Amino acid sequence: MTQGATVRDDTWFDALFRSHATQVHRYLARRAPRDAEDLAAEVMAIAWRRRADLPEGAELPWLYRTAAYVLANHRRKHVAMPTDHEPADADDVDPAELVIADDAVRAALTALSPRDRRILLLHAWEGLGGEELAVVLGISRGGADAALSRARARLAAAWDERA
Structure with a gap:
């Protein structure tokens, strides 16, 4: 060792x-x-x-x-x-569950590729930043930052299409 x-x-x-x-x-x-x-x-x-x-x-x-x-x-x-x-107690509601229950948010996320959804959810729900995303995705830090940026742009475009 x-x-x-x-x-x-x-x-x-x-x-x-x-x-x-x-x-x-x-x-x-x-x-x-x-x-x-x-x-x-x-x-x-x-x-x-x-x-x-x-x-x-x-x-x-x-x-x-x-x-x-x-x-x-x-x-x-x-x-x-x-x-x-359904959570057993309203006090135990995870905000992430509320987001997914929102039809507009769910529709925008559904419009994304599975990889973009994964990146955004790891960032938003799990709080992962560039270095941690890089490890999870098996790519470089720069690649993870770029992937997150592209996923955010695609989510914004999907959201705008719903409006």
């Missing part, structure tokens, strides 16, 4: 889990509400098995990227993905 490298043991994983499990769960809950808990557990299990592959300082983007793969695999298995998720 190189000098200064982090030991990836139970203590390390506990800290990773405490720091990021809620964000991973929220990411999945917005996309697969009924299966989010199981999918988040699968993502964290993969993180444990592949702990040597997690880039130090970019753990959360790596987890989001892994969550996207887990979700894609889940969908390919033809598991029903509900669209009528």
